[in-house]
Amino acid sequence: MAFAYRDGALCAESVPLDEIAQRFGTPCYVYSRAEIEHNYRAFEQALAGREAMVAYSVKANSNLAVLALLAKLGSGFDIVSSGELDRVHAAGGDARKVLFSGVGKSAAEIRLALEAGVRCLNLESEAEMGRVDAIAGQLGLRAPVAFRVNPDVDPQTHPYISTGLKQSKFGIAYADADRLYREAARRRNLEVIGIGCHIGSQLVDPAPLVAATGRMVDLVERLAKAGIGLAHIDVGGGIGIRYRDEAPPPITDFLAGVLGVLGGRGETLIVDPGRAIVGSAGILLTRVEYVKPGEAKNYLIVDAAMNDLLRPALYDAWHEVLPVRRAESGVGAGVYDIVGPVCESSDFLACERRLAAGSGDLVALMCAGAYAMVMSSNYNSRPRAAEVLVDGRDAHLVRRRETTEQLYALESIPK
Numbered sequence: 424m425a426f427a428y429r430d431g432a433l434c435a436e437s438v439p440l441d442e443i444a445q446r447f448g449t450p451c452y453v454y455s456r457a458e459i460e461h462n463y464r465a466f467e468q469a470l471a472g473r474e475a476m477v478a479y480s481v482k483a484n485s486n487l488a489v490l491a492l493l494a495k496l497g498s499g500f501d502i503v504s505s506g507e508l509d510r511v512h513a514a515g516g517d518a519r520k521v522l523f524s525g526v527g528k529s530a531a532e533i534r535l536a537l538e539a540g541v542r543c544l545n546l547e548s549e550a551e552m553g554r555v556d557a558i559a560g561q562l563g564l565r566a567p568v569a570f571r572v573n574p575d576v577d578p579q580t581h582p583y584i585s586t587g588l589k590q591s592k593f594g595i596a597y598a599d600a601d602r603l604y605r606e607a608a609r610r611r612n613l614e615v616i617g618i619g620c621h622i623g624s625q626l627v628d629p630a631p632l633v634a635a636t637g638r639m640v641d642l643v644e645r646l647a648k649a650g651i652g653l654a655h656i657d658v659g660g661g662i663g664i665r666y667r668d669e670a671p672p673p674i675t676d677f678l679a680g681v682l683g684v685l686g687g688r689g690e691t692l693i694v695d696p697g698r699a700i701v702g703s704a705g706i707l708l709t710r711v712e713y714v715k716p717g718e719a720k721n722y723l724i725v726d727a728a729m730n731d732l733l734r735p736a737l738y739d740a741w742h743e744v745l746p747v748r749r750a751e752s753g754v755g756a757g758v759y760d761i762v763g764p765v766c767e768s769s770d771f772l773a774c775e776r777r778l779a780a781g782s783g784d785l786v787a788l789m790c791a792g793a794y795a796m797v798m799s800s801n802y803n804s805r806p807r808a809a810e811v812l813v814d815g816r817d818a819h820l821v822r823r824r825e826t827t828e829q830l831y832a833l834e835s836i837p838k
């Protein structure tokens with residue numbers, strides 16, 4: 424267990440979280456190195472014996488220390504901007520294991536990615552195909568491409584994180600795929616190497632992913648008959664984790680259906696998980712500023728806010744709240760909304776939780792390793808939290824807390 428109580432104190436691996444708060448201050452994200460490795464290895468094991476690649480989805484947590492760790496473990500990377508490509512490079516990752524997805528790649532980003540020699544650009548529209556073809560021509564090379572196909576499968580997850588339905592902005596329509604593949608195969612500057620999809624995030628049931636894989640295999644077979652052979656099938660990410668009472672099957676079981684559909688096919692299988700690798704490996708550590716009993720509700724006002732962890736405000740997401748020190752006396756026990764100092768009614772981190780905590784106490788928001796720090800902002804001129812990576816008994820500061828001077832360093836006042 425990456426985060427567990429030892430002698431009454433919640434610890435990250437072997438380091439008590441109150442020690443981390445004392446050394447680095449709060450709010451603070453704390454990650455477990457061992458948990459990230461454990462989660463990555465689960466994918467490796469699930470795919471063992473098959474030609475496959477795990478391409479970690481950088482958007483979930485792009486701290487350089489996290490990327491460097493995954494690069495060392497042999498991971499590839501799924502990116503959606505040239506900023507993420509820069510991060511992969513800075514962390515020592517290999518561009519030849521990078522897949523570039525996203526509906527709005529700029530010409531500059533396409534050029535950078537091609538010059539860097541990424542493994543594949545996932546095309547998401549006919550217009551993008553034309554742009555990539557033209558840029559590859561100018562550079563005098565053939566761009567390795569796949570189409571992200573929209574299989575029109577309902578992932579049965581939160582509408583904001585469903586991405587594979589007909590009405591979604593992502594991918595090309597399934598009905599257009601044959602035509603666009605034929606067109607791409609005719610273009611001199613494109614090398615058609617694969618196919619991809621991503622139907623949504625936080626899936627707890629593998630069935631929609633299996634269905635999407637089936638739809639892709641049908642297409643791959645049709646394309647093969649037309650003389651277009653593909654080297655890889657990318658089934659996306661989306662594997663869910665347990666935040667509360669969700670019970671997604673273990674990775675091996677989750678991917679068993681996909682592997683079953685692919686059977687003995689020769690294409691390389693690519694998966695691009697984000698949340699399932701880093702989600703359980705992080706927490707947000709925050710200190711209670713005030714206890715504020717109210718007429719209708721009681722509040723714990725903490726020093727982290729929606730700018731640090733947006734998921735509750737944006738998706739009504741549920742993160743477990745644990746006290747760092749178990750209160751033996753039960754003093755201060757009550758039902759609270761845990762809220763931050765930001766001036767918005769949607770600034771809540773958790774609602775109606777039974778907890779014993781008082782001013783000055785530390786609490787941890789669990790499962791905050793994915794889509795947490797990366798979605799933070801400086802709203803209300805709040806410097807972003809520090810990030811700490813724990814490895815056994817060692818706690819490394821992997822991102823310093825911002826200062827307010829840094830927040831306005833790029834601004835100027837006209838003379």
Ligand code: LLP
Pocket residue numbers: 480483501524584586620621623624625659660661662695696697698699734738793794
């Ligand atoms: N591949 C593609 C093409 C994607 O768009 C995504 C995520 C992934 C892989 C990784 O998905 P994962 O394995 O992490 O589910 N901010 C939201 C999640 C947005 C996911 C966007 N795409 C949240 O906090 O729940």
